[in-house]
Amino acid sequence: MKLSKQVTADMTIETLLDAEQARFLKSHPRSAAAWRKGEESFLFGGPSHWMRRWAGGFPAYVDEAHGARIRDIDGHDYVDFCLGDTGAMCGHTPAAVLRAAQRQLARGTTMMLPTEDSLWIGEELTRRFGLPFWTLTTSATDANRGAIRIARMITGRPKVLVFSGCYHGGVEEAHVEIRDGRIGLRNMIHPNGVNHAEVSKVVEFNDLAALELALAEGDVACVLTEPIMTNFGMIPPDDGFHAAVRELTRRTGTILVIDETHTLSSGPGGYTALHGLKPDILVAGKAIAGGIPAAVFGLSQEVAERVWKIVPRVNPRTRQSAHLGIGGTLAGNALTVATMRAVLEEVLTPANYGHMLGLATRLAEDARAIISAHHLPWHVTQVGARAEIMFMPRPPKSGADVIAGRRANLETLLHAFYMNEGILVTPFHTMFLMCPATEAVEVARHADVFARFVALLQQAKVV
Ligand SMILES: Cc1ncc(COP(=O)(O)O)c(C=O)c1O
Incomplete structure (x- = not known):
């Protein structure tokens, strides 16, 4: 034969x-x-x-x-x-990050209190990415989880829509894909007891008709996407794709989360600044603190105001649960903040x-x-x-x-x-x-x- x-x-x-x-x-x-x-x-x-x-x-x-x-x-x-x-x-241990880390290690790493470096970072993140209100987390996974939680909080909707072939970290809702025309768990393996149909929707990247159909049902809290898909080989957006995604998400009251964790390679403000995208929430992680575990997510003014209606910005005088389900104990710690400042000021220039x-x-x-x-x-x-x-x-x-x-x-x-x-x-x-x-x-x-x-x-x- x-x-x-x-x-x-x-x-x-x-x-x-x-x-x-x-x-x-x-x-x-x-x-x-x-x-x-x-x-x-x-x-x-x-x-x-x-x-x-x-x-x-x-x-x-x-x-x-x-x-x-x-x-x-x-x-x-x-x-x-x-x-x-x-x-x-940023390279392995760039000098500026090493200096900042050594200095901060000697002055305390995690205190559940802010340091003044964070003020500089807040302004710089806004200057770079255009969004006014930021939160630090310890990983991009965690930043995506925070973004999803906020999207659900303000929309009251259960589902997260992602594009098949995506990766956004260990985010349960994003572990779905389309294979042989069927929707299921990524790689169709690892059954985990979660009914993904209740929490996720998945359509093909660049398929605007499918996206429109999926959003029309009004049950999607957010679309979570990279501006160019980078985790399944690179899948570029068609001309006009991002404008259409923005229009469809706005029309259906869906929050648009752009995950710039990898596409920060585009330039100082990521793909978003380079191409004038207008996300409601932007996520960036991995390199943002020079190899010290950290990530950030930023909210638009409108999204922030909707959050504050549910969770007041100022601390209440009476004791109540502080649990928002966003970030963690080490999020925004002083070591992270110091190295992130070094990165933004001296490395990702x-x-x-x-x-x-x-x-x-x-x-x-x-x-x-x-x-x-x-x-x-x-x-x-x-x-x-x-x-x-x-x-x-x-x-x-x-x-x-x-x-x-x-x-x-x-x-x-x-x-x-x-x-x-x-x-x-x-x-x-x-x-x-x-x-x-x-x-x-x-x-x-x-x-x-x-x-x-x-x-x-x-x-x-x-x-
Ligand atoms: C686009 C994107 N978002 C989020 C993540 C998760 O990052 P981390 O593993 O640092 O939480 C990754 C990891 O590869 C990623 O590529």
Whole structure:
């Protein structure tokens, strides 16, 4: 029986991946041993389950990280384009963050009292993102949860609408997707006893007709969306999509929450400021305090006033429950506030964005040149300091396009190859992020490694 071209290619990819993982194992004995030891204590082998997702077969254990570089405990140096999946978009421990953290660590980290740095931050967040009233949380997940809670509080509606293929953190309502035309839990796995139909709605990104239909029922508290979807490969919005989403949400009294946690790569005010979007609530996290766990969400004047009608702004003189279900004990702590100030004042500056955007453009152009020289059906997308290679001919329009067109095994092979060649990208898809410390020579190194990957595939007749 003659095997189809695709099946033969897939078998070859498996063989190549076996070889790359064997290479990684051989050259990383200390990390391999550490991983085996970690499996004795940690539920998923490492302190976080995400850490098991590296394509080498196990993660490299870090000795130290500086700027855009990581050294592992086996002595290998990596150019880090993963940057903690954006948590380290400022670079690993930039000097300004280190100074601020050291200073604040010596003066108290968490007091349930504000420090004066927070005043500077409040004004700066408004200047950057345009929204007047802010709250700090310890993670973007938590900021999204806070935004959802507020949307439900002021609308009295139960449901959160998200786009299929989204990721907004460990937010229960967002773990839904459309697969094979069916709505269900993300990846259709992990049943968890929650009836998602009661709390969520999901439609395809760029599908305005479906969005209109879903909002018309009047049971959606908020639409929660990234301005460009970044967590399922990059899915750009169609022309006019955001204007239509804004119009539909306004018309139906639905709160619009824009999650800029990843798209903060666009520039100092995120995609929102760059493209003049007008969210009711904006969320940003990960890099916002330079790697110290923190996030923010901002409310429009109108949303804030609606909140104050339910929860008075001033503290009542009589004792009553202080539980709002928003944020946590460590939210807005002094250490976070100090490092966030350092980030906004000295690290995520227009000048540094200029540098990062230039390098992301260079990386994207180099990758495109290699792709087109070899007539490969792949493409590269860029959002500011972030670029993504996808093994599909054109940018997807929706999660459905990604499900239909993704070549997951080729991605895994590329990632394993990158690791062996000293390059780290986010382990979930092929996304590259620049930080202020990234250098042109590191971007050039990627072009060289990517070209050699293509040569490997051609030699093996996979492409
Ligand atoms: C767009 C977006 N929002 C929120 C989150 C959650 O961030 P965290 O894991 O820091 O809570 C992520 C994480 O990848 C994200 O990509």
